[in-house]
Amino acid sequence: MLDRAAKPSLTIRLCQPRGFCAGVDRAIQIVVLALKKYGAPVYVRHEIVHNRYVVEGLQKLGAVFIEELDEIPAEHQSSPVVFSAHGVPKSVPADAQARNLFYLDATCPLVSKVHKQAMRHQRLGRHVLLIGHAGHPEVIGTMGQLPEGVVTLIESEEDVERFNPADPSALGFVTQTTLSVEDTAGVIRALEEKFPEIHAAAAESICYATTNRQEAVKETAAGSDLFLVVGAPNSSNSMRLVEVAERAGAKMSLLVQRASDIPWERIGAIGTLGLSAGASAPEILVDEIIDAFRERFDVTVDLAVTATETENFPVMRALRDVELTRADMAFVNG
Known part of the structure; x- marks a missing residue:
């Protein structure tokens, strides 16, 4: 372990909320x-x-x-x-x-709520558009609530351009719960511009936890030399946090599953670290990563609280x- 006096200073901006939803x-x-x-x-x-x-x-x-x-x-x-x-x-x-x-x-x-919203669109005679990522288990589950041919997956604004329904006046959309708020807003805007009569879901589909974690990352990423998101590569909400951090101004943004994944050779000299965790990452892994940085830096942790979750x-x-x-x-x- 390095002597404390020899360690460079590091401020960790720790997002709250983070981790389990x-x-x-x-x-x-x-x-x-x-x-x-x-x-x-x-x-x-x-x-x-x-x-x-x-x-x-x-x-x-x-x-x-x-x-x-x-x-x-x-x-x-x-x-x-x-x-x-x-x-x-x-x-x-x-x-x-x-x-x-x-x-x-x-x-x-909250996923079940999206299922019900999609079924409501169908019950009212609308073709259902699901904004989401192909192959994700949540998307497979949501599409599987409806008969084949009743739902179309929309992943991007380009998909909106290519989509030409039989009846543009009978459309309704829902979204995967773990998407980027900004990206989804762009797709919804494109849908509403092309299909002015399209019906939104009765309530917001992107879940509160996804929104809250993205907002916390936005608040802490600007000015960070490095932003780490604790999560799995197959976790949609975790990958979106990495993208949000990059867009919000972090010089480098990376996904790590635990402390052993930290690429120390890439990090170099840093003074400010942003840190968050996806909704399926336990707090013990966040603590593990903070401890790993304490081994190499004289760490000060600043808790950045942007929302309080009581759900x-x-x-x-x-x-x-x-x-x-x-x-x-x-x-x-x-």
Whole structure:
């Protein structure tokens, strides 16, 4: 360890809010509570949230991650299966019912709200436009709420230019919850200019946590020599934070999954570090990164608070009789 007197000074601008949102917290709790109530194994279809640290921690507790329901062995057909926070197509619970599986749906309530908004557009006779990223689990789940041909994915303003519907007066749009607010605004503006009669969702689709974390990054990125976002490369909301930091004025913006990913050789001499975490990144990884910088710098942490989040999404009734202790969540809380 470097002598304190020899360490260069570093100010860390720590974003608040950051890290877990209420939907992610609920999804993880559902898996932990199911393990406590029913015992291992508890099967989880896809990553419960996009974070390897969380997934590996749950695996150690007895969760088994699968891609499709047919991977559940015959001798474990009575074990619970949990659907991820990103949501699933309607075909998945239908398949679970056909197999007589007991399932727990951990879809974030805000994602479920988007599903309902998309179905409402269809019910009112509108062709549904989903603004989002192809292949993302949330997009697959949302599109899977509707019959084939009823929904079109729009990823960019160029897609808007290419889209020519049969009835321009009967359109409605929703968005993936984890998009860049600025990018989405541009796509929506293009849609409204080309299709003046298009119907917006009844409520904002981009979730509060995504918006709040992006606003916090905007406030702290300007003047930062380096901005780090703690998150996974397959986490949409984390990748958007990296882009927001770059646009807001950070000299360099990088995604890291944990302290061991920090590219020290690229960083060089820095005086100000911006730091945030995607909605599926646990606080223990943020602490780990701060400690890594303390090894090399004389660190001062400035907390940049831009919003206070009080949202709490309760778990389903079937699990409310199980007590969740701090020890149960120690693998993510440290």
